[in-house]
Amino acid sequence: MLKVVVLVSGGGTNLQAIIDAVEAKTITNTEIIGVISNNKNAYALERAKQYGIFGKCISPKEYDTREAFNDAFLEEVNGLNPDLIVLAGFLVVIPEQMIKQYENKIINIHPSLIPAFCGKGYYGLKVHEKALERGVKVVGATVHFVDEGTDTGPIILQKAVSVQQGDTPEILQRRVMEEAEWKILPEAIHLIANGKIKVENRQVQIEG
Numbered sequence: 001m002l003k004v005v006v007l008v009s010g011g012g013t014n015l016q017a018i019i020d021a022v023e024a025k026t027i028t029n030t031e032i033i034g035v036i037s038n039n040k041n042a043y044a045l046e047r048a049k050q051y052g053i054f055g056k057c058i059s060p061k062e063y064d065t066r067e068a069f070n071d072a073f074l075e076e077v078n079g080l081n082p083d084l085i086v087l088a089g090f091l092v093v094i095p096e097q098m099i100k101q102y103e104n105k106i107i108n109i110h111p112s113l114i115p116a117f118c119g120k121g122y123y124g125l126k127v128h129e130k131a132l133e134r135g136v137k138v139v140g141a142t143v144h145f146v147d148e149g150t151d152t153g154p155i156i157l158q159k160a161v162s163v164q165q166g167d168t169p170e171i172l173q174r175r176v177m178e179e180a181e182w183k184i185l186p187e188a189i190h191l192i193a194n195g196k197i198k199v200e201n202r203q204v205q206i207e208g
């Protein structure tokens with residue numbers, strides 16, 4: 001059983017997609033052992049509660065320094081002893097120490113086709129605003145391993161989504177979630193849980 005901790009900041013629709021996929025057994029060999037949020041009002045924590053999953057808020061605001069937060073955060077995650085950490089709309093920079101300790105064991109969902117519309121300042125709705133501003137006709141989502149950079153780690157899965165005439169950032173965000181994010185994030189977890197993913201020289205190989 002792959003023990004998964006999901007880190008969240010907001011609504012938690014990606015968390016919901018993971019929970020649903022575990023229940024529907026489209027993700028196998030996996031147990032969600034905890035949900036950690038930096039935001040006590042995140043609806044994602046409510047979702048965890050509804051399913052009897054351990055949930056906890058740990059916010060940088062409650063600590064005097066970033067170092068103190070990072071230490072406490074890492075301690076909390078280590079306490080759960082996860083095999084995989086899933087960033088599902090988690091908007092806090094992951095401490096360097098944690099990235100080192102969990103090499104190729106942290107994955108992130110990003111709402112664009114990396115390397116487009118990613119990096120510092122590209123998160124949530126902003127990604128879709130920028131895509132519409134640029135006038136691209138195809139967008140999408142990416143699941144990748146987390147390394148020291150912002151959205152620079154090895155890419156696991158990507159899925160393209162069409163932009164449609166008259167799209168607003170909100171409409172586009174929803175379509176990218178429905179058609180891409182809620183599919184490829186559970187799929188990536190299923191592949192990892194079943195030993196189908198290998199990383200060599202920063203390239204991901206998927207076994208058929």
Ligand code: GAR
Nearest residue numbers: 010011012013014089109111123124
């Ligand atoms: C999702 O669209 C996710 O891809 C994005 O935040 C949203 C969270 O929604 N993540 C990023 O932008 C990370 N850079 P959710 O809380 O409903 O899953």
